[in-house]
Amino acid sequence: MFEHFNLLLFSALNAQAGLAGWQLMGALFAAQWLVFLMPLALIVLWTGGARPEREVALRALVAAVCALSLNGLIGHFWYSPRPFLLDVGHTFLLHDPDSSFPSDHATSMFSVALVLAFSHVRAARRIGLVLLPLALVVAWSRVFLGVHWPKDMAGALAMSAAMALLAYTPAVRAACAGVMPWMENLYRRVLAVPIGRGWLRP
Numbered sequence: 001m002f003e004h005f006n007l008l009l010f011s012a013l014n015a016q017a018g019l020a021g022w023q024l025m026g027a028l029f030a031a032q033w034l035v036f037l038m039p040l041a042l043i044v045l046w047t048g049g050a051r052p053e054r055e056v057a058l059r060a061l062v063a064a065v066c067a068l069s070l071n072g073l074i075g076h077f078w079y080s081p082r083p084f085l086l087d088v089g090h091t092f093l094l095h096d097p098d099s100s101f102p103s104d105h106a107t108s109m110f111s112v113a114l115v116l117a118f119s120h121v122r123a124a125r126r127i128g129l130v131l132l133p134l135a136l137v138v139a140w141s142r143v144f145l146g147v148h149w150p151k152d153m154a155g156a157l158a159m160s161a162a163m164a165l166l167a168y169t170p171a172v173r174a175a176c177a178g179v180m181p182w183m184e185n186l187y188r189r190v191l192a193v194p195i196g197r198g199w200l201r202p
Contacts (some may be wrong), residue, residue, distance in 0.1 A: 030138055035105050037109075062172060
C-alpha cells in the first residue's frame with residue numbers, strides 16, 4: 001500500500017518527457033545549488049552573531065551531521081534503488097546509483113532549517129523560516145527531476161525532525177555550550193586578520 005502510494009505520488013510529481021528551457025534550468029538550480037544556502041546560513045550566524053546565535057548555529061550543525069551520518073547507515077544496511085534504476089519515470093539529472101533513502105540534500109536543509117526556525121534567537125528563527133520553504137523546493141525538485149522518490153523526502157523530514165529535537169535536549173545544549181569557548185578561540189586564531197580589520201565579529 002505504501003509503495004503503491006509512493007509510486008502514484010512520484011508519477012504526479014515527476015516531470016514529463018521533453019522538459020527543457022527555464023523550467024529545467026530552474027529545477028536543476030534548486031536541486032543542486034539551493035542546498036549551499038544551508039552552510040551559508042550557519043556561517044552568517046557565526047561570523048555576524050554573538051554567543052546565542054553561535055550556539056544555535058552549532059546545534060544546527062550537530063543536527064545535520066547526526067542526521068546525515070544516520071542516513072549513511074540506513075543506506076549501507078538497506079539499499080533503496082533510485083527511480084532511474086528501475087526504469088520508472090523520467091530523469092533529468094545525472095546521479096550515482098547509490099541508495100536513495102533518505103535524501104541527503106533534503107535532510108541537510110530540513111535539519112538546519114528546523115533547528116533555526118524553532119530557536120528563541122530572533123536572527124536564527126528568521127533565517128530558519130526562510131530556509132524551510134526552500135527545503136521543500138529542494139525536496140520537490142529532486143523528485144521532479146527523477147532522482148528521488150517522495151518516500152525519500154518523507155524519510156528526510158522525519159530524520160531531520162528527530163535530530164532537531166535531539167539538538168534541543170539538555171545534553172546536546174550542554175555539550176555545545178562546553179565546546180563553544182574552544183571553537184570561538186579557534187575561529188579567532190584562524191580568522192585573526194579579517195577580525196582585526198573589523199570585517200568579522202570577534
